[in-house]
Amino acid sequence: MNSTKLVAIVAHDAGGAEILASYVAQSRITCRFILAGPAVNVFRRRLGMIEILSLTEGLSSCDAVLCGTSWQSDLEWTAIDQAQRAGIRVASFLDHWVNYPERFIRNGVQHLPDELWVGDEYAEKMAAMHFPDIPVLLVPNPHFSDIKREISELMPDQAKTRSGGEILFVSENISDHARLRYADERYWGYTEFDAIEYLLQNRVALGVQIDGVVIRPHPSDAPGKYEPIKNLYAGFVRVGGDIPLLNEIAAADIIAGCQSMAMVVGLLAQKRVVSCIPPGGPECSLPQKQILQLRDQVLASNVDSAVQCLLPFR
DSSP states (O other): OOTTSEEEEEEOSHHHHHHHHHHHHHHOOEEEEEEOTHHHHHHHHHHOSOOBOOHHHHHSSOSEEEEOOOSSOSHHHHHHHHHHHTTOEEEEEOOSSSOTGGGGEETTEEOOOSEEEESSHHHHHHHHHHOTTSOEEEOOOHHHHHHHHHHHHHHHHHOOOOSSEEEEEEOOOHHHHHHHHHSOTTTTSOOHHHHHHHHHHTGGGGSSOEEEEEEEOOTTSOTTTTHHHHHHTTTTEEEOOSSOHHHHHHHOSEEEESSOHHHHHHHHTTOEEEEOOOBTBOOOOOOOTTOEEHHHHHHHHHHHHHHHHHSOOO
């Protein structure tokens, strides 16, 4: 966006906020901030103690609007509608590779921006397919460039050698998302608890000794959500999330999840990354081919075991 314009930045969820905060820091555009939820801490961590305005205040004299896309909130959806009614051009930065149409619909009502921004060629193709009538602008993901720089500084300090491995499971609030949007926490055929249990029960399929599993809660998870799992697997599972994501990724050997953006961050850190969506759930929608599918690993492990059983005695 033109640096001479006054841009209203609108965000609620953490994923979109990380991208927008990095973009603002790198582009040095003049902004007003309309933030709520996890986005507040993301922006203040990145930019300091910025002033946060209401939607009405923020839109009152801006020249353009740049939004994230949230599932936990209607903030961006409402901002698109109000800005367009006021004749203000709106761009939305898509921060993932899933559920593009649903991001702009609430109660059957669709509010689409004037322009879509995406961070990579995968997203560019998907956005063009879903929204053929809206311009799609490829803006190399500014958050990823920040992550690569931070990883290069962090990894030498976190290097370690050991025979086994620790898994970091980056959780997603799948059940709440499904319940909020579809009134059914198992709308996608599984929950985050199913995925964690599938990982724990099938970790041998990863082919290495696993010394422990750290569950990193999603920012929208309720406190204590994973305590029952930690107690069930006492001494093997612990709950993390009390240090920055990059530090936890750097300290782990394997990054696991369902289809979280944090798994892509794991790839940027050159970690082994595994999707743990169990049978009955959909295929992982992350487009990065380096991500292993645990159910494929389990199937291959079962086939190997069956073949060994059929080999003749020697």
